[in-house]
Amino acid sequence: MADAISSLDRxxxxxxxxxxxxASGAYALSFGAISSTSGLSLLQTMCLSLxxxxxxxxxxxxxxxxxxxxxxxxxxxxxxLGTRNALYGVRLSTLLKVTGLRRLAAAQLVIDESTxxxxxxxxxxxxxxxxxxxxxxxxxxxxLGTFIGALATNALTDPKVFGLxxxxxxxxxxxxxxxLRAREPLAVAMAAGVVALICLPxxxxxxxxxxxxxxxxxxxxxxxxx
Amino acid sequence: xxxxxxxxxxxxxxxLKLAGLSLPSRWLQDVRIQRTVPxxxxxxxxALVAIQTFSLGQHLVLDVRAAAIGVAxxxxxxxxxxxxxxxxxxxxxxxxxxx
Numbered sequence: 001m002a003d004a005i006s007s008l009d010r011x012x013x014x015x016x017x018x019x020x021x022x023a024s025g026a027y028a029l030s031f032g033a034i035s036s037t038s039g040l041s042l043l044q045t046m047c048l049s050l051x052x053x054x055x056x057x058x059x060x061x062x063x064x065x066x067x068x069x070x071x072x073x074x075x076x077x078x079x080x081l082g083t084r085n086a087l088y089g090v091r092l093s094t095l096l097k098v099t100g101l102r103r104l105a106a107a108q109l110v111i112d113e114s115t116x117x118x119x120x121x122x123x124x125x126x127x128x129x130x131x132x133x134x135x136x137x138x139x140x141x142x143x144l145g146t147f148i149g150a151l152a153t154n155a156l157t158d159p160k161v162f163g164l165x166x167x168x169x170x171x172x173x174x175x176x177x178x179x180l181r182a183r184e185p186l187a188v189a190m191a192a193g194v195v196a197l198i199c200l201p202x203x204x205x206x207x208x209x210x211x212x213x214x215x216x217x218x219x220x221x222x223x224x225x226x
Numbered sequence: 227x228x229x230x231x232x233x234x235x236x237x238x239x240x241x242l243k244l245a246g247l248s249l250p251s252r253w254l255q256d257v258r259i260q261r262t263v264p265x266x267x268x269x270x271x272x273a274l275v276a277i278q279t280f281s282l283g284q285h286l287v288l289d290v291r292a293a294a295i296g297v298a299x300x301x302x303x304x305x306x307x308x309x310x311x312x313x314x315x316x317x318x319x320x321x322x323x324x325x
Contacts, residue, residue, distance in 0.1 A: 019309040023316075044232050051236035054243075061235055071231035075238070082239035084270050089246020091267045094254060098247065107244035112274060115267050163319030166294035169278040170315030172271045173295065177302045185268050192269035193276030200277060201284055212273045213266060220262025 005125050013117070013126065017134040020113050023167045024055070025141030030159045031058055032149025038066030042150050049146040053139060054111050057081040060205060080206030087213050088115040095119075095127045109135025112168070116175040188216065294319040 028049065035045040040062060048058045057078035064074035089110050095118055098106045109131070118131040159165045180186045195215055196208040203211070254263060279295045280286055298315040306314070 016308045019312060023312060040228060040232070044228060047232050047236065051233075052239045054239050057235070057239055061231070065228065065231075071228050075231045075235040078235040079238040079242070082242045085239070086242040086246035087266050087270060089243055090249055090254070091246075091263050093247045093249055093251070094263065096247070103247055104244070107247050108240060110243040110247065112271065116271055119264070119267050160323065161320070163290075163294060163316035163321075163323070165278070166291045166298075166315045166319035167312050169275040169291070169295055170298035170312050171308075172275050173298050174302050174308050174311040176268060176271055176275075179268050185265060188265050188269050189272035192273040196273035196276050197280055197286060200281055201286060205284070208277065209270055209273055212269050216265050216269045217262060220265055221258050 005123070005129055009126055010129065013121070013130045014133050014137075017117060017130065017137050020117065020134060020171055021137035021141040023164065023171070024113065024138050025145035026162070027055070027159055027164055027167075028142045028145025029149035029152070030164075031055065031062070032146040033152065034059070034066065035062040035146075036150045038062040040065065042147075045146060045150045046143070049143045052078065052082075053108055053142065054082055054085055055142070056112075056205075077205060080204065080210075083206065084112075084209050084213075085110045088112075091115070092118060092131065095124055096131060106131075106135075109139065111135070111138070112172065113138055116172050120175040120178055122178065188219070192216070290319045290322040293322055 031049070032045055035048065035058075036042070040048075045062075048061065052058055052061075060077040060081055061071075061074040064077055065071055089107070092106075092110060092115060096106055114131050114135040117134040118127040121127040121130050176189065180189055192212045192215070195212050199208045199211050254260065275295070279291050280288065282289075294315040297318045298311050301311040301314050
């Protein structure tokens with residue numbers, strides 16, 4: 001089978017996926033704690049991690065509720081932040097080629113980390129394996145971390161303690177690196193960072209990424225083709 | 227009321243994830259679209275790196291995370307293994323906060 005991936009590559013992907021999953025699980029401790037102190041019950045907190053399962057949206061929802069905002073403002077913010085997963089899905093659909101029940105399962109695992117791990121690989125078979133391994137491991141650790149954090153609520157729940165807040169951007173950077181060796185994606189990535197920071201102070205969370213996506217679409221569809 | 231919000235937002239987030247995966251493949255066959263689609267996650271993740279490094283809420287800030295990502299960039303350029311890059315960045319942020 002030309003499509004098979006070696007057990008060595010498999011092990012390497014699982015090791016990296018486990019690394020991301022453990023770091024996210026540690027981050028989920030603070031999600032669980034913040035959610036509890038924001039007034040959500042243990043069951044509501046767990047529902048967010050099990051059903052919503054997209055970190056930025058979850059933090060936004062409990063953050064707004066915790067600061068006295070309306071739950072519906074939280075729903076709007078969470079949905080807005082979730083739009084990027086739709087865009088990841090468009091890219092992943094051509095890599096994963098899933099249908100039926102497998103697509104319904106894969107959809108729940110479409111998040112920043114699984115997308116970054118998938119596009120970091122050069123072969124499609126490895127991308128697919130990286131997506132599933134990262135998505136499933138992260139789902140397990142994210143929910144475990146949420147549960148422990150929601151019960152513990154105070155100790156060890158600040159992501160700053162171990163520099164955990166620097167871990168996600170460092171991970172995305174490392175996973176993007178193989179894609180950034182060509183000039184065009186490197187230029188697009190740098191421009192995306194600049195555009196996101198320029199609009200960030202002026203628009204609600206989630207919108208800067210949509211503006212970036214709109215720029216990419218305009219560039220790709222109407223820019224000079226090479 | 228919180229329950230309704232939790233369930234509606236979760237459903238919305240799932241539908242978004244599923245919608246992206248479910249685009250008919252013939253929509254994605256145009257050459258320009260095939261050129262553009264792989265750039266999307268690259269641009270979005272790069273934007274996330276910038277946002278998670280240089281902002282707090284809606285404010286632009288320069289703090290230890292910038293140094294941490296600087297260390298991560300150096301580690302990536304030196305072709306350090308993935309987990310080493312993450313640990314180096316997190317350790318940099320944690321140590322600088324201790325000072």
